[in-house]
Amino acid sequence: MARLAAEVGRFLDRHHLRGRTGVAAVSGGADSVALLRAFVASGVHVAVAHFNHQLRGPDADRDEAFVRDLAVGLGVPVHVGTADVRGEATRSGGNLEATARGLRYDWLGRIAAEVGAGWVATGHTADDQAETVIHRLVRGTGLQGLRGIAPVRPLTADVSLVRPLLGVTRVEIIGYLNLLDQPHREDASNVDPAFTRNRIRHELLPLLKIFNPEVVSALGRLAGQADEAQQVVDRAAADLLAAAERPRAGHLLVFAADTLTAAPPHLVRAMFRLAWEREGWPGGAMTAAHWERLHGMTRDDASAVDFPGGVTARRVGRVVQLGRRL
Amino acid sequence: MARLAAEVGRFLDRHHLRGRTGVAAVSGGADSVALLRAFVASGVHVAVAHFNHQLRGPDADRDEAFVRDLAVGLGVPVHVGTADVRGEATRSGGNLEATARGLRYDWLGRIAAEVGAGWVATGHTADDQAETVIHRLVRGTGLQGLRGIAPVRPLTADVSLVRPLLGVTRVEIIGYLNLLDQPHREDASNVDPAFTRNRIRHELLPLLKIFNPEVVSALGRLAGQADEAQQVVDRAAADLLAAAERPRAGHLLVFAADTLTAAPPHLVRAMFRLAWEREGWPGGAMTAAHWERLHGMTRDDASAVDFPGGVTARRVGRVVQLGRRL
Structure with a gap:
């Protein structure tokens, strides 16, 4: 189970992120709690950021209290943010999930700037990646969609959004937390009531695992390959544009x-x-x-x-x- | 339903195949019978080739007789081949399905040479393509595997293997045959007893269609994109090889x-x-x-x-x- 902390360390090295302080987005759920523990175990400098969506009443407040206590116990600074997600969704006419995500990432970018962090990490796992790839496969978004969740992408001009656990399965997450005797909150950040996502998780993915027990890693590798192939295509398209374009008329x-x-x-x-x-x-x-x-x-x-x-x-x-x- | 014949015609034009005689591989099943009818309706010059695997006793002989009668009725020359599939599989230690496929394609190549054909067409449909893509996705063969069944690939040095129905669903095939009042044999060529393929067809694909009724076309488009992206990657890799390689030491x-x-x-x-x-x-x-x-x-x-x-x-x-x- 030390594999998890080692995997997080390797991820940071590979992407040259160790030199700068980071922000760990911690909902209190198993994934982000394991992420935080792995950062602390690897001696990585992070601040904890918890966004209270205030969508689930007292439960949301208990999540917040849990994350505060966890961070204090680990000796890590903690920042808590909130916003009127429901009001904003009503005003903008957007759906609740997308609005919550938008407000959360905006706030994470501001916190990173405030603490001088170079990156913000979320706890997305190999299972999240597999579910995303399947969801996009089924929706028919093509090769572009198969790239799935990016391991590293810009959040703001100065801050990267990174997912160090994309290579780690949920089973390993739970094993790591059990080993540390570390409690967590149940699906604390899951404000996604999406029918499709739940059916993918509870019906489709288990069926796929009957065909191949390693399907989660297989889909993760595929996402990586699609991402790399698309980069090659993007570069070749830019070269062709440079070669074919003439001055404007x-x-x-x-x-x-x-x-x-x-x-x-x-x-x-x-x-x-x-x-x-x-x-x-x-x-x-x-x-x-x-x-x-x-x-x-x-x-x-x-x-x-x-x-x-x-x-x-x-x-x-x-x-x-x-x-x-x- | 004339869409099917038009689709076949467009396919031949797009791949510059109309100029040469072709061979239609006809098992007697719905797909290959529809393919043959579409060729005849489009005025394409073809010979029919039927390979009797002799794996299913009298049923196989009834398939052969059905295809002979069909071809004669349409005024199309017909060639029938056979081989000792079971004996060959025992000798080579290969599995029955792969051995049957190998012997069948070898024979189709010989028939094409004999009749001076430039291409051999099989009746693979959009459903076959979707099943293949899913199978490879689940097995984890990566982007390369997602290319699925190639619309056109070399069969021998002089003959192409082509699949004009890859854009046509099984539902459209059946509709076309009903319209023509054209009977067909049930799964005549299906010597594939594969557990996996059957579960994909009867469990996984129907579940995916609940998520997206158009999932078969979506997977077909994805295969096309994966194929095209891989071609760009292959070409870029060849360019890099030329640029990076120095004389041998x-x-x-x-x-x-x-x-x-x-x-x-x-x-x-x-x-x-x-x-x-x-x-x-x-x-x-x-x-x-x-x-x-x-x-x-x-x-x-x-x-x-x-x-x-x-x-x-x-x-x-x-x-x-x-x-x-x-």
Whole structure:
């Protein structure tokens, strides 16, 4: 079970995070409590941050008290934040879970700045990763979605959001806490009543484990591979954009058609996506069929075609032109 | 339901297959019968090939007779092959399903050569694709496995193996056959008694459809994206190999360490895999941890490290050397 503390240490080394103080987001549930204990066991400098969503009355207050006591007992500074999650969700018309998450991460970023931390760690585990990958697989978000929960991503300009336990299963978490005789709160932070997520956890994942008991690690590895492959594709798309793009003609983007036709179709579509993003054009309504249509236009002279978001494309002679009606 | 014939036609056009005669592998089951009817409806020149595995006694002979009659009725030439599948499996010690598949595809390649066909088509559907992707997901074969069934791949040096129905669901197949009032044999070619595949079809996939009724198409799109991304990665790995490799020192492969350390880790690992393949070194025993270890060696001077298959690696000064003990 010392594997857990060692895994957390290796994670911090691999991502060059040990040099800076961190913030551990601790709900009081098993995962984040194990994370905190592993940080302390590895001699990592952290402050504890607990966000009280005030969504579950006295239970939420008991979670807060539990985390305060835990941190004090471990000799770690503790910060507690709160916000009117329900009121904010009503005002913004957003769903409760997404609103809670948004407010929590905003606050974690502010706490990190306040204590001069370089990173904020959450207790997401290999099981969370597997559930996320399955959820996205089933929803059909494609390769991009399979990347799952990122081990490291920017939270603010100066602070990284990190998940040191993504390689650790929930069974190992519980084993580690048992070994330390360390109590925890039940699903303290789980404000997610999502039907889908619960059915994935309680029906789908157990069925998958019958096929392969190691399916959780298998899905974690897959997420890592999808992430790495997508990075290679992103880089290749950026290279193609640099190679194919010509100076603008007024407000029109101009691309050399022969450079595009010589590249693999997938890469051309990825390049157009990148151009869309860079220009700030709305890409949400572009379907796979639209991207394929756009790629098809690079091959032959054709009259202008309109795409969602007011973007028009045409091939003229040796160039492809793209522009957006304002 | 004309969508099915149109889909088959588009597939042939997209892959520039219309110009050459094809062979339709027809078991007599719904999928391959629908495939044949769609070819005939689209005016595609095909010969029918039916392989009698002789594994199910009189049922197999009734399948053969059914396919002969069907082909004759449609005015399409028909070829029937057979082999001692059970005897061959016993001799080679292989499993029955894999042996049957191997013998069948060998024979299809020979028939294609005999009739001067450029391609052989099988009736794999979107449901087969989804089942394959799920099977590989669960087994943990990674991104490579997610590519699923290839729409087009080489069968022999001169003949492509193509799957025009990969975008068509089983429900559409049945609808098309009903529309034509075209009978078919039940699971005629299904010599796969696999427990896993049946549970995927009858338990897992129906559960996934509760989460998302369109999950079959979603998994098909994912396979396509994984395939395309892997092609981009393969190409980038080949570019990196060309950029990083120096002339051999005797039997040693030599790589410029600074070129490798400047590249993304994933790409370096993919490049080493490519070098392994090119050299014909046994890669089967190399685990993810081995590839990661090998990548780690590119960064620092270190003593030689042995890898499975007798390959030794070391970094010396500004180069990484790889060699295999003979």
